[in-house]
Amino acid sequence: MTPAARTQAAIELLDAIVAAARDGGPAADTLIARYFAQRRYAGSKDRRAVRTLVYDAIRSLGERPASGRAAMIALAKYRPDLAETFDGSAHGPAPIDAKEPAALSGVAPAWLVDALQRSGLDRAQLAALLDRAPLDIRINTLMGTRDDARDLFEGAEPIDGTAAGLRLPADTSVERSPAFVGGLIEVQDAGSQMVTTVAQAAPGMTLIDLCAGAGGKTLSLAALMGNEGRIVATDTDRARLQRLQPRADRAGVTIVETRLLDPGEEVDALANLRGEADVVLIDAPCSGTGTWRRNPEARWRLTSPRLDRLVATQARLLDLGATLVKPGGSITYIVCSLLDAEGCAQVDAFLVRHPGWSAEVPEVGTAHGAGARLTPASDGTDGFFVARLRAA
Structure with missing residues (x-):
């Protein structure tokens, strides 16, 4: 592929990514993989170069762009070599018109930047949310x-x-x-490893992983328990939960049982576990503002109404978790978000709803409200909020 053809490929991919972010479609990585699966002529260097262009553009833009071309024009403003590839060649993009609009650079949509700033993140903390993530x-x-x-x-x-x-x-x-x-x-990201230890899992415990997904934290808990005790891993996503057992087999973990839950029917499905758990771990569905280093296009997917729905789901899961904990047991509440609405405000509201429960300051990150926070800038990890809540 010529440099101009690579730029045109990036524009086409960005068009698909923008549409998926708007309409709730596949993630950028999935779209990129599909794109090149249909274009076998593109070599590994071409694929790598196009992917880099796509993610450079995504990271540079706070608001969702109107089009892939507007996104690449914004990037080309700071890269003369890239601007030269808008040459009108057979497989390249048309030349840039001086009056043509470019997308707006920034960290995130304005409403989200405001919410993050009100949650205690300064300019340096915000900028670090878009650094490239390490491999842990x-x-x-x-x-x-x-x-x-x-x-x-x-x-x-x-x-x-x-x-x-x-x-x-x-x-x-x-x-x-x-x-x-x-x-x-x-x-597994270092931050994910750190927040899992807040559960204080130990051999012989009964532990419920209420939002287990594919089981990354479940397997970490099993190792902390020395593969002794019982872990009930639950989720409402069948496809993700089905990935857990093969991973457990590979890891030599034998104490995990999976339980698929129907949304809205979780209370009945877990009735036989009421008051049985030493620990309930709730890695709750969240905005993912702490994972933008890995999924930068997620900034374009989040809306205020969607955030409200996530906050309501988190509160419901915390209330459900409270019914499963035995006297003196605990809930470890985790979100990969740095918004206070999903973190310390969520915990404060839980403590009001559940007199007799208390919060214990976790031993990781930096104290934040009744819990602790990890950030890319301060800890070199994904962003997390974690709290340990203790039943009377």
């Missing part, structure tokens, strides 16, 4: 040690604040490695 892995301590895994990857470094985390060079091939295939390691 968690060592499965049921199968080996951090030193065992470190010896297998060139440039691997222990991650401060984790007992089993390693940070690898960004281009490391992980999922084809013997360590991954054999269950010694899992790809």
Whole structure:
């Protein structure tokens, strides 16, 4: 592909990504994979170059652009080499008209920047939300040690604040490695590893992972429990939950049972577990504002009404979790969001609704309200809010 053809490919992809963000369609990574699956002529260098252009444009724009062309024109303003590729060639984009509108640069849509600032994030914290994320892995301590895994990857470094985390060079091939295939390691952000420890999971416990998804935190909890006790992993998403058991088998985890829940019917489906859990972990559905480094187009998907729906879901899950905890047990509440509406305000409201419960300051990140916060700027991790709530 010529440089102009690469720019045109990026414009086409951005058109698809903008439409998907507006209409609730597939993620950018999925759209990029589909695009190149239909264009086998594009070599690995072409695919990498186009992907880089697409994500450079996404990261540079706060508001959702009107089109892929407007997005690339905005990027070209700061990159003369890119502007030159708008040459009108056979497979390239038409030349840029001086009066042609460009998309607006920024961190996020204005309403969202305001909400994040009111949640205590300054300009440096906001900018770091769009840095490129590192590649972190968690060592499965049921199968080996951090030193065992470190010896297998060139440039691997222990991650401060984790007992089993390693940070690898960004281009490391992980999922084809013997360590991954054999269950010694899992790809997991350091922040995700840190907030999971707030649950204080220990051997012999009964633990309910209420929003288990594909099981990243479930497997981390199983390792912390030494594969002794019981974990009930639940979710309403069948496709994601079905991915957990193969991962558990690979990791040598035998204490996990999965339970698919029907939305709105969770109380009845979990009735036999009322008052049984030592710990309920709620990794709640959220806005994902802490994960923009990995999914920068998510800024274009979030709306104020959608945020309101997420906050309502989080409150409902917390109330459900409270019914499952035994006296003296705890809820670990986690969101990969840095908005106070989903974090400390959510916990404050729970404590009002549930007299007798108390909040314990977690041992990770920086204290924030009744919980703690991790941010890319302060901790080098994805952004999280976590709280440990203790039943009377």
